[in-house]
Amino acid sequence: MSDIEVLTRIADGLQIPDQARLQLGLAPAGPVDIKVDLAGPWHFPEEQVDASAAGTAQPEQVHLAICGSRAPDTDASVIDAAVRCLARLVMSRQYKVSHGPVGVGIEVMTYIADQYRPPDVALALGLFGHRNVIHDAKYVIVLGGSAGTRTEIDLALSMGKRVIPLPCSGGTARRFYHQAARDKRLRQWMADDHFAALNACDDPGEDFIRIVEHLITTDLGASE
Numbered sequence: 001m002s003d004i005e006v007l008t009r010i011a012d013g014l015q016i017p018d019q020a021r022l023q024l025g026l027a028p029a030g031p032v033d034i035k036v037d038l039a040g041p042w043h044f045p046e047e048q049v050d051a052s053a054a055g056t057a058q059p060e061q062v063h064l065a066i067c068g069s070r071a072p073d074t075d076a077s078v079i080d081a082a083v084r085c086l087a088r089l090v091m092s093r094q095y096k097v098s099h100g101p102v103g104v105g106i107e108v109m110t111y112i113a114d115q116y117r118p119p120d121v122a123l124a125l126g127l128f129g130h131r132n133v134i135h136d137a138k139y140v141i142v143l144g145g146s147a148g149t150r151t152e153i154d155l156a157l158s159m160g161k162r163v164i165p166l167p168c169s170g171g172t173a174r175r176f177y178h179q180a181a182r183d184k185r186l187r188q189w190m191a192d193d194h195f196a197a198l199n200a201c202d203d204p205g206e207d208f209i210r211i212v213e214h215l216i217t218t219d220l221g222a223s224e
Contacts, residue, residue: 066105074144081205101126145172
């Protein structure tokens with residue numbers, strides 16, 4: 001049973017909680033406010049918290065850049081799976097996302113708009129210029145890609161960003177993974193076993209997002 005309308009009716013009838021709905025690829029029953037900043041990337045606005053009343057500072061929201069494209073030497077089926085699963089990860093974790101005007105980044109956001117149907121989304125504005133795509137992000141997710149994606153990786157590394165490739169998607173992601181395997185400086189923020197896991201995904205969608213989420217959680221914990 002995969003038809004989105006049928007699943008939605010079942011979820012509504014059973015009053016499935018929002019987190020479970022997200023795991024099924026359905027929009028939450030309650031409101032999810034996703035806004036588009038016309039001067040910047042798509043993002044989920046941070047919850048308004050009175051830091052003085054809470055006694056602690058509000059945690060920084062994770063910001064991803066999703067880079068890559070369906071170049072001739074990439075695997076379309078792997079990218080398809082990764083787009084679907086990244087969309088779910090972005091929704092469930094409420095990550096900010098930067099992306100270019102074309103490529104897999106905007107595919108992820110389009111999938112969110114089509115499948116999760118969040119309110120108040122009428123426009124997606126990709127960022128022009130490779131530096132602009134990755135400038136505000138801490139983590140750069142790479143699927144497939146060609147020369148432009150390589151430029152974004154080089155810029156990301158020069159700016160101290162964390163690059164996470166999916167090598168089985170092919171293209172630049174695969175080439176960068178093999179380069180990083182030879183030069184540990186390109187992945188010094190990442191444990192060796194986590195790096196190896198990126199190249200051992202049995203399910204290129206589900207396994208990859210679990211690794212991405214674990215890498216981000218581990219890295220944020222280490223930096224506190």
